Amino acid sequence: MSDNQDLKHQNLLELYEKDPVEADRVFLGRVAHNDRRGFLKGAGLATLGGLLGASIPFHRNFPSGLVPVALAEEDILAGKDGLTLLNDRPVNAETPPHLLDDAITPTKRHFIRNNGLPPEEMNPTTWKLTIDGLVDNPMTLSIADLKSKFEVVTMALTIECGGNGRAFFNPPAKGNQWTYGAVACSEWTGVRLKDVLNAAGVKKEAIYTAHVGADTHLSGKEGKLSLSRGMPIEKAMTDDILIAFEQNGAPLHPNNGAPLRLVVPGWPGSCSQKWLTRIYLRDIVHDGPKMTGTAYRVPNRPVEPGEKIDKKDFEIIHRMPVKSLVTAPATGATVAGSEVEVRGHAWSGDRTVKQVDVSIDFGTTWVTADLDAPVNSGAWQNWRLKVKLPEKGYYEIWARATDSEGEMQPHAINWNPKGYLNNTMHRVAVRYS
Ligand SMILES: Nc1nc2c(c(=O)[nH]1)N[C@H]1C(S)=C(S)[C@@H](COP(=O)(O)O)O[C@H]1N2
Numbered sequence: 135m136s137d138n139q140d141l142k143h144q145n146l147l148e149l150y151e152k153d154p155v156e157a158d159r160v161f162l163g164r165v166a167h168n169d170r171r172g173f174l175k176g177a178g179l180a181t182l183g184g185l186l187g188a189s190i191p192f193h194r195n196f197p198s199g200l201v202p203v204a205l206a207e208e209d210i211l212a213g214k215d216g217l218t219l220l221n222d223r224p225v226n227a228e229t230p231p232h233l234l235d236d237a238i239t240p241t242k243r244h245f246i247r248n249n250g251l252p253p254e255e256m257n258p259t260t261w262k263l264t265i266d267g268l269v270d271n272p273m274t275l276s277i278a279d280l281k282s283k284f285e286v287v288t289m290a291l292t293i294e295c296g297g298n299g300r301a302f303f304n305p306p307a308k309g310n311q312w313t314y315g316a317v318a319c320s321e322w323t324g325v326r327l328k329d330v331l332n333a334a335g336v337k338k339e340a341i342y343t344a345h346v347g348a349d350t351h352l353s354g355k356e357g358k359l360s361l362s363r364g365m366p367i368e369k370a371m372t373d374d375i376l377i378a379f380e381q382n383g384a385p386l387h388p389n390n391g392a393p394l395r396l397v398v399p400g401w402p403g404s405c406s407q408k409w410l411t412r413i414y415l416r417d418i419v420h421d422g423p424k425m426t427g428t429a430y431r432v433p434n435r436p437v438e439p440g441e442k443i444d445k446k447d448f449e450i451i452h453r454m455p456v457k458s459l460v461t462a463p464a465t466g467a468t469v470a471g472s473e474v475e476v477r478g479h480a481w482s483g484d485r486t487v488k489q490v491d492v493s494i495d496f497g498t499t500w501v502t503a504d505l506d507a508p509v510n511s512g513a514w515q516n517w518r519l520k521v522k523l524p525e526k527g528y529y530e531i532w533a534r535a536t537d538s539e540g541e542m543q544p545h546a547i548n549w550n551p552k553g554y555l556n557n558t559m560h561r562v563a564v565r566y567s
């Protein structure tokens with residue numbers, strides 16, 4: 135890169151550090167909304183070559199208005215570090231397990247799951263949240279109102295996509311092929327949903343919440359929502375659900391729902407509406423996009439892999455099951471010494487994890503790891519164990535969590551047609567040489 139282009143890149147990174155919302159409007163906004171014209175015109179072929187770090191032998195065939203995918207990917211994941219891009223429209227990116235080693239997930243390592251296109255405006259000073267439906271006092275609040283009218287709390291809360299682990303389904307399930315990394319536990323600052331609903335006055339007919347965000351449908355159709363989910367009112371009134379305006383002590387990342395989102399720990403990530411503009415209470419189970427049909431639903435009985443299941447035999451997923459992740463060592467690592475520290479996290483929606491066991495001999499014997507209590511309700515739990523590899527060779531490190539109700543991670547996938555809730559044990563390959 136020439137000094138000039140280096141400067142451009144530098145500015146992008148700086149802008150991202152200083153003002154991620156503005157940076158995303160400028161860079162991500164363009165990509166997300168397909169307004170790609172002008173890029174080549176402005177930059178010119180030489181500059182483009184410079185940014186790519188290579189000449190473009192077929193530049194004569196390069197359609198105008200096209201962003202080279204190498205640059206588009208970079209822009210899409212601006213402010214993120216080391217994520218694997220699964221899809222760019224909508225943006226879906228997961229984090230390799232060894233990059234999830236921190237007790238609290240830094241924003242740059244928090245996965246992205248978008249169903250539509252992020253809104254163009256994410257201005258925290260003009261943002262409004264409406265609470266209505268079956269409440270006594272419908273209200274519209276700014277972020278400043280939320281901060282001044284309600285207790286502001288900071289909590290580490292786990293978000294896991296309902297489809298995390300889908301890539302391992304056989305027969306395969308359609309949808310994002312998440313492996314392990316559609317899970318994160320950032321520290322969120324906001325107000326309790328419960329407090330806001332109490333202030334609005336929950337009418338006794340209200341049985342379900344309905345969440346609305348400002349993202350747009352992939353079709354671009356005005357007013358068409360990409361996703362609008364909800365939860366039973368009893369769940370909504372629990373203590374650890376936040377309406378959050380800060381992620382790890384800074385404004386939310388644009389792809390994690392800036393400037394305001396719900397965080398519903400322990401339930402499918404889809405409950406945690408991003409770019410939150412409205413919550414309304416209903417006297418029926420919410421029927422917004424991705425609430426009906428077989429979306430975020432699993433069969434209400436054990437099924438055979440590949441079995442065809444009648445729609446009426448599906449039920450809405452509530453809590454996420456017990457699960458753990460090995461974040462060190464990285465899979466494929468070669469270690470020089472016989473002693474290895476194994477580390478990771480474990481969680482179980484609405485419950486705590488009471489034990490994590492580790493095996494280095496393909497599940498024949500297990501050793502109990504040292505497991506921390508959650509820092510607060512809704513946070514994952516960190517664990518660690520020093521293991522001794524008896525001789526040089528190939529090993530697999532397996533981890534298995536058991537929760538407060540005695541539920542343990544399974545060896546085999548509990549198959550379901552849409553590829554949800556894969557909580558099988560995490561296996562990591564290690565060579566000692
Ligand atoms: N408005 C809106 N909220 C949303 C989504 C979305 O597409 N639009 N995706 C949901 C899904 S399916 C998940 S798993 C989580 C992921 O949160 P993250 O992208 O911050 O990791 O956001 C949820 N909230």
Ligand SMILES: [Mo]
Nearest residue numbers: 295296403404
């Ligand atoms: Mo999700």
